Amino acid sequence: MIIILAASSLLFGYLVLQRLQLYLARRRIIQENNCKPCPYVLNRDPILGLDILRENVRLADAGRFLSGSQARFRRFKSNTFHNRIITSPIILTVEPENIKTILSLKFKDYDFSNRKVAMDPLLGDGIFNSDGARWASSRHLLRPNFAREQVADLAMLERHFKHLLKYIPADGSTVDLQDLFFCMTMDTATEFLFNHSTNSLRMLDQQESSANEDVQFARAFNAAQQDIVTRVRFGPLYRLLSKNTVKEGADAVKMCHAYVDRFVDDAVRWREEQDLEKKGSSDERYVFIHELAKQTKDKTRIRNELINILLAGRDTTASLLSNMFFEFAKRPEVWRKLREEVEGLQGRIPSYEELRGMKYVKWCLNESLRLNPVVPSNSRFAIRDTVLPRGGGPDGSSPLFVPRGTTVGYSTYTMHRRQDLYGADAEEFRPERWEALRPSWEYLPFNGGPRICLGQQYALTEAGFVTVRLAQEFKRLESRDTNGGVWVEGLTLTLCSKNGTKVGLFRE
Ligand code: HEM
Ligand SMILES: *[C@@H]1O[C@H](CO)[C@@H](O)[C@H](O)[C@H]1NC(C)=O
Ligand SMILES: *[C@@H]1O[C@H](CO)[C@@H](O)[C@H](O)[C@H]1NC(C)=O
Ligand SMILES: *[C@@H]1O[C@H](CO)[C@@H](O)[C@H](O)[C@H]1NC(C)=O
Secondary structure (H helix, E strand, O other): OHHHHHHHHHHHHHHHHHHHHHHHHHHHHHHHOOOOOOOOEOOOOOOOOHHHHHHHHHHHHOOOHHHHHHHHHHHHOOOEEEEEEOOEEEEEEOOHHHHHHHHHHOHHHEEOOHHHHHHHHHHOOOHHHOOHHHHHHHHHHHHHHHOHHHHOOHHHHHHHHHHHHOOOOOOOOOEEHHHHHHHHHHHHHHHHHHOOOOOHHHHHOOOOOOOOHHHHHHHHHHHHHHHHHHHHHHHHHHHHOOHHHHHHHHHHHHHHHHHHHHHHHHHHHHHHHHHHHOOOOOOOOOOHHHHHHHHOOOHHHHHHHHHHHHHHHHHHHHHHHHHHHHHHOOOHHHHHHHHHHHHOOOOOOOOHHHHHOOHHHHHHHHHHHHHOOOOOEEEEEEOOOEEEEEEEOOOOOEEEEEOOOOEEEEEHHHHHOOHHHHOOOOOOOOHHHHHOOOOOOOOOOOOOHHHOOOOHHHHHHHHHHHHHHHHHHOOEEEEOOOOOOOOOEEEOOOEEEOOOOEEEEEOO
């Protein structure tokens, strides 16, 4: 009895001491950094924060998740506030200095944590879904493949563009460009990665047999992504969903893996033959999957990295094009200026250098990614006690203490629409504003710091190319939305237009 009492009081004493130590250590950080508490707290329900969870679901269903989150910042008149969902503390911020701190200056104080659970089945531990040393090794493996020579294969883009043209009605009747863009970016990305295109634009052909396995893969990949969205949305409750939903997700993932595995098998066999023949392969055409096979024979690893890049690169580029053409269809003046710029080509297909030199095209890409950044919000998880430079005190100008275990979320969407950063017309699509803008951390479509997007050049090349080619082919665009032409958030893994990009296109 005495022993138990003594042991438990010892344990109790130890726990108290530990708490005290933690308290003192934190007080020191707070004092040394001049941290002040952030007075803005979103929750009315102070214990579970279920009010916010409910409100988020309601906003998402109405296609107003992002504008609703923007309204919260406006309501507080603050660029940083607190929130709590169940027991997880969350800090939300649209302060460039804070975002720079989590993504770059104090990169090592954060990881992805929560996002991994939802993405694991499809992505495994590829670049997009891993942290620490595992991520660094992926980054090292993949980075060389995004050099300029690799991403500037305009002949390949032109082939797929020609394919896309076939699906645009000649008589100006309505077409949803968003559907076409999502298929085309799947087709170009699979050719870039596997040297085998899905040619999924065929999916839009009613006559085409759906038994084709490339098209089936394209469908399965969409379903596997939808499964990620569902997992994110339901969190731990995912397992309680209907057996069918869960099985559909699992089947889609299995199918995606099996499809890609075949290309991986071929690539590894190719490499083994190379090894046997001791052939130098410098004279061959560049093939992404072969480059990976030269570095590693680990088939699961190659497959995971390829699927990670496909996920990172496909919807994003398609969403950019869809959002941008949604605006073009409503702004004949912008389309006219684009046409004026491409006239310089006199009908030729642009070279990589010519494409890079097209100022107005670039302004349009930048403006679309500002107004509707396709990765509109993001977060990191503090793995140790740390400090943000802003957000403390009523005016947010003091540093803010971030206890270990806090999620720091940031809304690129809201930051890109801050009137104090972009002017009173921040909500307008106006490419001309880029004539004078030279933003740094207040403009983050591709993120910043060590995990900055690897595919930025690839994406801007593809989106720019498609824009130029469409401007060469079509004199006029006509918006065909039936809801008065307002853009509604289509928020899945990326941000596109909920109602698609319905337009009529005219050559004359
Ligand atoms: C408009 C198009 C695109 C946008 C706006 C975009 C944006 C982003 C953003 C915001 C991230 C950071 C995600 C995070 O760390 O939480 C990212 C990462 C990444 N992106 Fe992109 N992306 C685009 C296209 C592409 C393309 C076309 C590719 C490849 C072909 C690609 C490959 C990647 C990869 C591999 C990463 C992970 C980098 C890492 O974690 O080290 N992206 N992208
Ligand atoms: C890539 O695919 C094309 C078309 O299927 C094929 O002709 C070519 O040999 C492939 N390239 C390599 C290096 O395997
Ligand atoms: C447009 O965006 C790119 C990439 O995000 C950026 O590097 C560039 O500075 C922007 N353009 C201008 C004119 O600022
Ligand atoms: C556009 O989206 C809104 C909101 O989801 C919906 O009410 C409306 O019917 C949609 N319009 C079209 C043409 O799909």
